[in-house]
Amino acid sequence: MxxxxxxxxxxxxxxxxxxxxxxxxxxxxxxxxxxxxxxxxxxxxxxxxxxxxxxxxxxxxxxxxxxxxxxxxxxxxxxxxxxxxxxxxxxxxxxxxxxxxxxxxxxxxxxxxxxxxxxxxxxxxxxxxxxxxxxxxxxxxxxxxxxxxxxxPRFPIPLEPEVQERVIAPWDFDAMHRLPNHQPVLIMGTGHTAVDALFCLAQSPRRGPIYLLSRHGLLPHCHRLSPTAPKPKAFPEFLRDVPPTVRAYTRALRQHLKTLAQQGGDWRDALNELRPHTPQLWQSWPAAEQRRFLRHLQAYWDVHRHRLAPMGAQRLDQLLAERRAQVIAGRITTLRQLSDGVEVAYRPRGSQQVSTLQACAIVNCIGPxxxxxxxxxxxxxxxxxxxxxxxxxxxxxxxxxxxxxxxxxxxxxxxxxxxxxxxxxxxxxxxxxxxxxxxxxxxxxxxxxxxx
Ligand SMILES: Cc1cc2nc3c(=O)[nH]c(=O)nc-3n(C[C@H](O)[C@H](O)[C@H](O)COP(=O)(O)OP(=O)(O)OC[C@H]3O[C@@H](n4cnc5c(N)ncnc54)[C@H](O)[C@@H]3O)c2cc1C
The missing domain is CATH 3.50.50.60 (FAD/NAD(P)-binding domain)
Structure with a gap:
């Protein structure tokens, strides 16, 4: 074998x-x-x-x-x-x-x-x-x-060869350490890989900001302090007999979380209990519903389900509070080569206008x-x-x-x-x-x- x-x-x-x-x-x-x-x-x-x-x-x-x-x-x-x-x-x-x-x-x-x-x-x-x-x-x-x-990961838009040279692969920490400290850096993505890149870049005393850009601009939520491992539980009652649509499941989950909060519970426990049953739930949806979930809910699901360790979340909050890291919700439209970096044009979420920023490099953290x-x-x-x-x-x-x-x-x-x-x-x-x-x-x- x-x-x-x-x-x-x-x-x-x-x-x-x-x-x-x-x-x-x-x-x-x-x-x-x-x-x-x-x-x-x-x-x-x-x-x-x-x-x-x-x-x-x-x-x-x-x-x-x-x-x-x-x-x-x-x-x-x-x-x-x-x-x-x-x-x-x-x-x-x-x-x-x-x-x-x-x-x-x-x-x-x-x-x-x-x-x-x-x-x-x-x-x-x-x-x-x-x-x-x-x-x-x-x-x-x-x-x-x-x-x-x-x-x-693939880059979301085609790249000219000169711009390609400015793109750093995820977890290429050596390349990130070599970047000049006085210029901004753009991290594509706002998930766990992006947070890894941010922590690496923030190790050096940077003067330029570190931008994190993703379509929704959502960062992962934080775990509770010292959570206990979830105990295996039967299929959640609140989803029994719910029709297999994204809308019906979302409504049932929201209602469950509301009840849980009223009882002093934590939403994270509800997601933990759901986890072993997620494959069954996913497979019960027709392809059209799965597509609907991917289009409308995936980004929200991901930041609740894939959470940061409390120490990591604290560090992230601090970098954001100090404005060393800035999150942008938007979609990249074009990249243009500059003598010392790249000009990034992007459309902020919900806007028809195009904004630009400059960065000496782009770390591609959009996910595998x-x-x-x-x-x-x-x-x-x-x-x-x-x-x-x-x-x-x-x-x-x-x-x-x-x-x-x-x-x-x-x-x-x-x-x-x-x-x-x-x-x-x-x-x-x-x-x-x-x-x-x-x-x-x-x-x-x-x-x-x-x-x-
Ligand atoms: C940065 C990161 C952090 C994570 N943190 C957590 C966590 O905290 N908790 C958690 O539960 N999960 C975490 N995960 C998820 C999970 O643990 C990983 O996805 C898991 O380790 C996947 O292992 P794998 O063997 O499938 O893939 P990989 O770890 O990618 O290993 C695949 C191996 O196959 C080799 N390979 C590829 N092609 C060939 C070929 N043609 N011939 C021979 N070899 C080949 C590669 O070189 C590599 O060594 C994390 C994932 C990542 C990426």
Whole structure:
């Protein structure tokens, strides 16, 4: 079996397989461009200012051992608790340690290959897959799991090559540190990635403001201090028998939040309770309703659902209060090269006028590209071209069966091809964070092991 991608999704699938498979039952090859397995895109940074946006009590990598991460934290710092928001660095170290212990406990079960998969093909007349690697080598496997992770964001408008040079990729902190301090910087986006970029830029004593621009100009809300991990609850009563429309669900949720507030409750708890049921709710909507949600409500949902750790929110508030950071709601129309930067023309939200600002650079934090039809990943491009994967209706990911088997353009399951990772968003909506991915990794490992 080959798992392509050694971030959280790929590593956890391999870890579960090694733990549950009888010795010598499976041979797993994990492919990743670097030998650093587990950390992936999210947990590879050394900066302790970058915090998890989920409390430690809900970040165990192992769904069947909910306190696994908290126990790890307590061994490092006894003052931590399930409600603590620890650094992503610590979480990366935890994943790496879990990975190392699993390999030591199951010697020979997992082989790591530092390489990139560039194409998949079926060997003529045989079952399974031929995996072509960037190094020119080829590997053979009966089952292949795609765990390719996040793809770089696309810029919302076409860029001239000179302007392109002024655009910085998300989390390219070195490039951000090199920017001159006296000039403004524009961050495209106002979500978590934008906040990461802002914190990085604000580390140096900048004289120019840092603009954050998005269509709605909405910033993530803040978690409660020391929240407890939500207890699994049955399907929320207030949504039972509600017709599957965005309007009806919104009305029911608003009413529920109002009642909750009157009882002294917190709206965050209501969203937490909804979370395990979100995929079911999403799938109960027809495509037209899903589209309506994406057009009218997604921005509001995202800032309530994906919240900031209290310390991060405090820091953000301070930067805004000091006017070191300024939020703009609007849509970029054109970019023009200047001798020392870019002139950005944008239409403020609700206005027909065009405003401009100048920035020495633009940090692109509009969010990962989920549209597999416009991907730069060569492997996904090849699979799409050959009809072996298919996009979902909204460009949020790819189509899979409930067991995470990839389906082709005719919606037939593709023999021996599986997917785990953020591109499940199209199928499930709520699928991109650890509390969901850990469950999928465990189920996928069991499914693979149950195969004849
Ligand atoms: C900055 C950030 C912070 C986050 N914070 C939180 C949080 O606090 N709490 C939470 O619950 N969730 C958080 N998440 C979400 C979640 O944890 C991640 O989405 C999750 O780690 C996804 O892991 P992944 O393995 O699917 O993808 P990735 O981490 O992107 O890993 C994919 C791996 O596949 C490799 N790969 C890609 N293509 C190939 C190829 N062709 N051949 C071989 N290898 C390939 C990549 O190099 C990479 O190593 C965060 C996400 C991000 C981006």
């Amino acid at each position: 080959i798992i392509i991608g050694g971030g959280f999704s790929g590593a956890l699938t391999a870890i579960h397989l090694a733990r549950i498979a009888p010795p010598d039952r499976v041979r797993i090859t994990l492919l990743n461009p670097t030998p650093d397995i587990g950390r992936g895109l999210a947990y590879r940074f050394d900066d302790d200012n970058l915090l998890l946006n989920v409390p430690a009590g809900n970040m165990s990598a192992l769904a069947d051992e909910p306190m696994h991460f908290v126990s790890y934290c307590l061994r490092i710092d006894p003052s931590l608790s399930p409600g603590s928001f620890v650094s992503r660095r610590l979480y990366g170290q935890y994943l790496h340690d879990l990975w190392s212990h699993t390999r030591a406990a199951h010697p020979g079960a997992i082989d790591v290959r530092v390489d990139k998969a560039v194409a998949l093909s079926r060997p003529p007349g045989e079952a399974g897959w031929d995996v072509a690697l960037a190094s020119g080598e080829r590997l053979r496997a009966e089952q292949v799991v795609l765990a390719l992770g996040h793809q770089v 590209n989920t549209d597999i039809q416009r991907h730069s990943n060569p492997l996904l491009a090849q699979l799409l071209k050959e009809g072996l994967i298919a996009p979902d209706a909204h460009g949020l990911g790819l189509r899979v069966t409930p067991d995470l088997q990839v389906t082709d353009t005719h919606q037939n399951p593709v023999e021996g091809l599986w997917y785990l990772g953020p591109l499940l968003k199209g199928a499930l909506w709520e699928a991109t964070a650890v509390p969901e991915l850990r469950l999928h990794a465990q189920h996928l490992a069991q499914t693979l092991l149950n195969l004849p």
